[in-house]
Amino acid sequence: xxxxxxxxxxxxxxxxxxxxxxxxxxxxxxxxxxxxxxxxxxxxxxxxxxxxxxxxxxxxxxxxxxxxxxxxxxxxxxxxxxxxxxxxxxxxxxxxxxxxxxxxxxxxxxxxxxxxxxxxxxxxxxxxxxxxxxxxxxxxxxxxxxxxxxxxxxxxxxxxxxxxxxxxxxxxxxxxxxxxxxxxxxxxxxxxxxxxxxxxxxxxxxxxxxxxxxxxxxxxxxxxxxxxxxxxxxxxxxxxxxxxxxxxxxxxxxxxxxxxxxxxxxxxxxxxxxxxxxxxxxxxxxxxxxxxxxxxxxxxxxxxxxxxxxxxxxxxxxxxxxxxxxxxxxxxxxxxxxxxxxxxxxxxxxxxxxx
Numbered sequence: 001x002x003x004x005x006x007x008x009x010x011x012x013x014x015x016x017x018x019x020x021x022x023x024x025x026x027x028x029x030x031x032x033x034x035x036x037x038x039x040x041x042x043x044x045x046x047x048x049x050x051x052x053x054x055x056x057x058x059x060x061x062x063x064x065x066x067x068x069x070x071x072x073x074x075x076x077x078x079x080x081x082x083x084x085x086x087x088x089x090x091x092x093x094x095x096x097x098x099x100x101x102x103x104x105x106x107x108x109x110x111x112x113x114x115x116x117x118x119x120x121x122x123x124x125x126x127x128x129x130x131x132x133x134x135x136x137x138x139x140x141x142x143x144x145x146x147x148x149x150x151x152x153x154x155x156x157x158x159x160x161x162x163x164x165x166x167x168x169x170x171x172x173x174x175x176x177x178x179x180x181x182x183x184x185x186x187x188x189x190x191x192x193x194x195x196x197x198x199x200x201x202x203x204x205x206x207x208x209x210x211x212x213x214x215x216x217x218x219x220x221x222x223x224x225x226x227x228x229x230x231x232x233x234x235x236x237x238x239x240x241x242x243x244x245x246x247x248x249x250x251x252x253x254x255x256x257x258x259x260x261x262x263x264x265x266x267x268x269x270x271x272x273x274x275x276x277x278x279x280x281x282x283x284x285x286x287x288x289x290x291x292x293x294x295x296x297x298x299x300x301x302x303x304x305x306x307x308x309x310x311x312x313x314x315x316x317x318x319x320x321x322x323x324x325x326x327x328x329x330x331x332x333x334x335x336x337x338x339x340x341x342x343x344x345x346x347x348x349x350x351x352x353x354x355x
Contacts, residue, residue, distance in 0.1 A: 001075070008340075009111050009190065011012030011068075011069035011070050011071065012067065012068065012157070012192040012202060012204050012206075012207075012351060013192070013202045013204045014154065014155050014157060014158075014203055014204075015152060015153050015154055015155040015158055015202070015203065016072055016152050016153060016201065016202055017202075022317060024033075025124075029303045029353060032058075037136070037225065038115060038122070038138075040170060040171075040311065041231075043168075043171070043229060044164070044229075044230065044231035045230065045232075045354050046217065046230075047168065047169065047202060047229060047230070048119045048228050048229055048230060048235055048243045048245060049167050049168070049169055049178075049180060049229045049245070049246075050166075050245040050246060051180055051210075051211050051226060052184075052211075052245060053210065053247070053249050053308035054209045054210030054211075054212060054213055054249075054253065055188075055209040055210060056209045056213070056254035056272050057208075057256070058249075058252050058253040058257070059142075059257060059259065059260045060209070060214070061214050061215075061216040061221075062208060062213050062214060062215050062216065063150045063216050064076070064125070064126070064215065064216065064217035064218070066207065066267050067098055067126070067148055067157040067206065067207065068157065069192065075125065075169075076218060077288075078120060078219070079125060079161065079219070080218055081121075081124075081217045082121040082127055083149070083218045084121075084219060085209070085220055086118075086122060086123065086124045086125065087124050087125050087126050087127065087128055087220075088114070088115075088124050088126070088127040088128065088129060088203050089128045089129075089273075089319055090107065090111075090127075090130065090321070090323065091129065091130030091132055091163065091320070091321020091322060092128065092130075092131070092132040092163070092265070092324055093107055093108070093132070093133065093147075093150070093276060094132050094133050094134045094135040094142075094326055095135060095145075095146055096165065101326070103137065104150050107110055107133070107146055107150075108150040108151050108153075108154065111124070111127060111154060111189060112151075112153045112154045112155075112263060113269045114147075115154065115156060116155070118315050124156065125155045125156060125217070126156050126158070126159060126217075127154060127156060127157070127158040127159070127254075127275060128159050128160075128181060128215075128222060128319070129149075129158055129159065129160035129161070130160075130163070130166065130273060130274075130275055130319060130321035130322075131160070131161050131162055131163025131164070131165075131166060131227075131274075131321050132163030132166060132248045132275065132321060132322070133146065133147050133160060133162075133163070133165075133166050134147060134165065135144045135165050135180075136165060137165055137166075137169070137170055137179055138162075138165060138166040138167065138168070138179025138180075138182055138183060138281060139179070139182070139330065140177065140182050140196065140197055142199075142352070143182070143186065143195075143197035143198075144197055144198065144199050147186075147197075148197060148198045148199070148201050149201065150204060151203070152203070156204065158315065158351075159199035159206060160183075160187050160208075161189075161211065161224040161225065161226055161273060161275060161320065162179070162180060162183050162226055163213050163227075163273065163275035163321060164227075164228070164230060164275065164276070165178050165228040166179055166180070166183050167180050167183070167211075167214075167226075167228065169229070169230040175263075180211065182197065182213065183209075184205070184206050184211070185205065186198075186311060187205065187208050188206070188207070188208045188209065188210055188211065189205035189206065189207055190207065192204035192205060192207065193205055193208065199250050201293055207275070211226040212215050212224055212225050212226045212253060214257050215334060217271060219268045220268050220269045220271060221261065221266065221268055221269070221270055221271070221274050222271045222272075222273050223254065223257050223258075223270070223271065223273070223315070224225075224272075224273045224274070225250055225254065225272065225273065225274040225276040225330060226250065226274070226275075227275045227276040228243075228246060228276075228301065231296075232276070232293075232294050232295060232297070232301060233276060233296070233297035233298070234275065234276025234277070234278070234297035234300045234322075235297075235299075235300065236250045236251070236274070237250060237302050237303060238252065239299060240331050241301075246267060246273075247351045251303065252303070254307050254327060255310070255311060256312040257314075258307065258308065258311040259311055260314050262311060262312060262313050269316045269317070270313070270315045270316050271315055271316060271317050271318070271328050272304065272315045272317075272318045272319070273318070273319040273320070274296060274300075274319075274320050275320060275321050275322050276294070276296075276300065276320060277294070277295055277297065277320040277321075277322055277323055277327070278294055278296055278298075278300055278301035278304060278318060279296040279301060279329060280296040280322075280323045281327055281329075282294055282295040282296075282323065292322070293324040293325070294322050294323050295297075312324075327342070
């Protein structure tokens with residue numbers, strides 16, 4: 001029986017308390033959906049989505065301790081005492097069919113085990129999800145199978161930015177059933193509460209200020225971007241009117257965040273995170289290469305580079321998903337000492353901890 005979705009809790013809840021066995025079933029797409037899906041595939045190259053602005057100003061921060069509620073100060077003290085922060089990051093954990101569900105279970109089990117078996121100094125503080133939480137297109141009815149149940153034992157916050165599968169709108173979808181509405185209900189709530197998607201489980205909704213947000217934690221600041229709903233490429237703006245219903249708010253937000261980092265003389269690690277990789281190695285089909293399933297997003301990369309150059313601040317690393325494999329690149333240049341592009345997807349990466 002689902003819990004009362006209207007009930008607010010005095011503090012966040014992240015897991016069930018006692019470790020429970022893995023689920024043994026998964027809801028799959030009906031065979032009759034195949035022809036419809038082929039039609040949708042064509043729209044994946046042309047349909048972008050609009051989105052609401054963040055609840056905080058462009059230079060505003062979402063502080064890590066906020067996610068922990070009353071336990072926030074204790075968590076911050078623990079991190080500072082250890083002198084480092086460790087967190088998990090991965091994308092594309094959702095399973096589009098029953099055959100891939102085992103991969104998701106293995107990943108969720110591994111990150112949960114890593115948390116529960118690590119000593120306090122080496123314990124991951126949170127999971128940062130890089131998008132594509134729910135396949136195929138962020139439907140409410142699949143959140144339980146693909147997110148809440150697999151991660152039911154993970155005892156820490158799970159932050160997220162939407163992927164294309166969490167945001168693409170199937171034609172004729174009612175307004176209240178659109179994927180970003182559902183994503184916001186589960187990750188951008190105004191207060192911790194049990195959502196209808198969690199059903200009988202106890203993990204409360206996250207309280208991120210929007211689909212893009214800057215997470216501020218000891219030793220690291222993660223500036224998350226929403227790269228929209230196309231299968232390829234990633235889009236963070238209207239690109240001078242090419243994508244008319246995509247606002248340019250993220251360009252202002254990224255500039256404001258980098259300016260804040262500059263004015264504060266911020267000494268921690270600066271990380272950009274988005275679903276689509278700005279750069280990705282994706283060799284042609286049947287070439288025998290070991291690259292990802294998706295190429296990079298050169299226009300998005302140029303926009304990010306342009307803002308970084310104008311402000312004079314570059315991130316230490318860029319995290320993304322979407323490519324469905326593990327890639328790591330280092331870029332050197334006269335103005336960029338080191339910029340790592342990491343593409344992390346659960347299909348091939350079990351766990352990733354960042355110090």
